[in-house]
Structure formats: C-alpha cells, structure tokens
Amino acid sequence: MAELEIKKTATRDSYGRALVDLGAQNEKLLVLDADLAAATKTGMFKKAYPARFVDCGIAESNLMGVAAGLSTMGFTVFASSFAMFAAGRAFEQVRNTIGYPHLSVNIGATHAGISVGEDGASHQCCEDIALMRSIPGMTVINPADDREAYTAVFAAAKLDGPVYLRFGRLAVPHLFGEDYSIEIGKGVQLRAGKQVTIAATGLMVGEALAAAEALAAEGIDARVLNIHTIKPLDLGILTHAAAETGAIVTAEEHSIIGGLGSAVAEGLAGICPVPVLRVGVEDTFGASGPAVEMLKVYGLEAAHIVAKAKQAIAMKK
C-alpha cells in the first residue's frame, strides 16, 4: 500500500470539538473539569460557553460528586480529567455517587494509556477500563479515531446512565468518514477474515488493520473487529467471530489485566471457548519517553498483533 499522508487527530481534540457542537444544540449541557481544561480540550467548550463551564479545581473526588448533583437537577453533564484521576483517584466517588444511583454523568477521561508519553508512569493510566467496567451499569467506550470519538460524545449524552469515555493524547490516524457514527454496544467488522479475529479498541484499531494487512501478505486471512464499547460488550459479533475463525487476538492500550482482553475472554469462555490471546500492557508500569516509542517498548504495535495472531492460529484444534 502506498504511504499516503493520512490525517491524524488526538481523540481528546475530537472530544473538545464535540462538546462545543453539542453545546450549541443542548443548552442544558454543562462541562466540568479539574484544572486540566487546556489538556483535556474542554477549554474549547469553556471558550465557547464560559457560563456553562465549571472548573472544580484540583479536586477530582469533589468533581464527581458535583457532577452527580448537577445531573439530578436536569443537566447534561460531562466531567473531565485525566484517566488516571477520573477513573483512578475518584473511583469510589464514581462507583458510589454516580454508578450506584445510575446517574447520567458522562466522564470524559483523556490521557489514557501509555501514549501519554513523557509524563511517565504516574500519568499513564492502563487500569481505567478494568476499574470502570467493574461498576454495574457503567458504559465504557474507547473510541478509535476522530470521527468515532466525536460521535461517541453525542451518543453518550443521549444515553440514560453513566458513561466512561476514554480519549487519548496522541494524534491517531482517521479511520472513519463523515458518514460513520458510533452505535454504543455494537462492534464493527472492519475487515472480513476466516483464520483469526483481531478484536481491537482505541488506538490499537489502526494497528489491528495494519496487522491484518501484514498477515494477508503472508497468506493469513484475519478478521478485524472494532470493539469501541467494552461495556456492554458486543458478545454477538465476538461469538460469531470465535465460531467462524476459531481464534481471537485482542488489542488494547491498557493492561492485559481487566480490559478488553479480559472482557472478551470472560465473555467467550462460557459461550464459545476458543484461544484468546491478549495484546496490551503486560502487568507493568509505564515510563517516560515519546509516545510513539513507548507504544513500541510496551508491545503495542501491529507487529505484536501479527505475532500473537500466528500463535493463536497454531493453538486452534
């Protein structure tokens, strides 16, 4: 394939843009942040609608409670911080004050995963999917590109109940056109294939497509699924893929413990058990370095998916 200049956008930018556009349609939209508006891109909303932007300061626990209270007063609420603090520091607030009463609070968490880069391990949250999907009734979405992230904001705003939206700092290639809109809870087959299925989420979807291309060059026919919604998981599309291809490789910019790989393995184990191999961060903390380099260091590239796909095929009965 010829190397074209592919447009790239960080999904945090898509998030900020979507909030501004949603704000124009929905006058009950309030956006909350914890002193990170410039980084999470909620600053775009703040600039457009200053009266509907609430900076809660560096106090994420309170941020989540305030978001809960506002949602009971009839507002559409997006509460933002870095994934580390939104899902990590404020986990129990999200669980008890948002999750338990099933309030329609949307948590826009940016700077998820290893691709935070230079800030290093303290800020590279690879546990947020695991934490958030353990909360009953929580919807967990990890968009793959600009368009998916943009439409996810609108879809989340319409949903009853809490939503965790996971965005990245690193610019990632555009995969979908203007005609695409996310359907929460519905996986998307991006490439047909019969020998193995790569189920990917977030920035690993692009890597999964590249991996399938590389596998095809070696005569291996890989299916690619975009699992943007980790919860509720689309077990239908995954079960079909497991039955038809006989082996699954999951790919995520998250710990291999508790994320997409775990969700897929747990889901398929009782329905259609096939080998499920996980590409992700291997039970370790991150480190400082340029984002693209760190993705390589932590095994989050197409080449790693290719290797696991071959291994999975070899395990088929």
Added chain:
Amino acid sequence: MEASRELELKRLAVQVRRGIIEGVFNAKSGHPGGSLSSADLLTYLYFEQMRIDPQAPKQAGRDRFVLSKGHVAPALYAALALRGFFPVEALKTLRKNGSFLQGHPSMKLTPGVDMSTGSLGQGISAAAGMALGAKLAGGAQDVYTLLGDGELEEGQVWEAAMFAAAKGLDHLIAIVDNNNLQIDGTIEEVNSPYPIPEKFAAFGWNVIEADAHCFASLEAAFARAKQYNGKPTAIIMKSIKGKGVSFMEDQVAWHGAAPNAAQYDQAMEELSAQLAALAQ
C-alpha cells in the same frame, strides 16, 4: 416559635426516635446513636423547614436534602415515613432482603431520598452540585446536607467546602451533627477535626452554632442561614449521641449496635413516657 408548634415538633421527634428504634431492632443492626442525635434536626427539616411535597417527591422546584452521614438512614426513613412519603409500618423492613429501606439511603428505591449516600464525605459534594444546578438554572431551591463530625475527617468534605465557597453557593446549608463520638472513640481521640466553626469560616462559609435538641435554636439557626449573602452556611449543632434513650446517650458503643429485646422494650418505654409527658 409558638409553644403549640414546638410541642408538636417535640412529639414528632419522639415518634421519629421510636421509628429509629423500631427499625434498628427489627433489622438487628444499624446505627442508632447518630440517628438519635440527628432526630430533632431531621424532624425540623421535614416538618418545618423544607419546601417538599410527599405527594410529589420528585417535583423539580423542591428543596433538596442529602444525608452525607448516610449511616443514620434510620432517622431519615422515620422522618420521611412520618411526613407521609411512605407508610410508617415499612420502617420494620429496614435492612431486610428486598426492602426499599436499604442500610444506607438509595435515591432509586426510597421516595423522598434525593441522593444515594453512605460512603462518608461524598454527600456534601453532591449537595454542592445540586446547589450549583439550582443557581445556574435560576432556581430558588435550598439544598441541605447533614454531616457527621467524624465525617469531617474525610478530605473530600474540604474539597467540597472550598468549591461551595468559591462558587458562591449561598443556597447550600450544611449541618454538622457534633455529637463528639465516632466508632473508635471521641473525635479528639481519633483524629480531631476541631475547631469546626473556625475551619468552615476559614473556608469562606457563614458559620452558625446551634443546639441540636432545641427547636427554637434550630429555628434561629435556619433563619440566619437563609441570608443568601454569597456564602454557603454551616450550622454546627452540638448534640448528644443516642439522645432520648437513657442508656444510649453519649455511649460510643451505640454507634452501630442494635438493642436486644429487653433493651428495645426499655427504649420504647422511655420514648412512650416522653410522648405521654408531652401530651399533658
């Protein structure tokens, strides 16, 4: 306050206390101590202070109440039941499998409960969010929240206190039930949040001190709280844990223990005697 109204509130407060004992005894668990110390306050809020309608518990313009010290749910449930949100008889189902009266308040299950609480320090943030929502929408609702004194050890309380003052949430009224006891001992022994009034004042709040067991004192405190001067208001009320049941008063052991049958009988007898005395 008129003497007849005060007498009526006193009678209601004894009935709230009976409801607490009834619930905790039948559940064989729960938190009577702090429930009893906050019984007068909840009576005052639900029968005198708050603009609420038991027939329309979700009405948008109502005042809100958040029980930040969620473990005293038995007191809240008793006040709600007596106010007509649900039958008093239901108090016996407290903490039972299938009951809409959970061990800690659930806004999804119990009519009149405005926020699910139980994990300390979180309710005041939700209350601040409600007060901010009312303010942004141009509403006139007041938002009340009740905190324990031990609860003030949670850092989130002070995140919320800073936030409420910074945003000028003057329809937020936080009441601190200062009974001086927490599970491991007196609050000074454990990790003292004293001096409480000075702390709230330093965070930019109006501070009012009150007697938790005197309706005239509560009336004066709430009248002052509704001055809407751009600041949130904290009412620090001195209370007696276990108030109204002689053997539970000021005893930390009754923080989270249910009475046995003999203790239940004695408690109910004492409360009946109080009612009888108020009838004269």
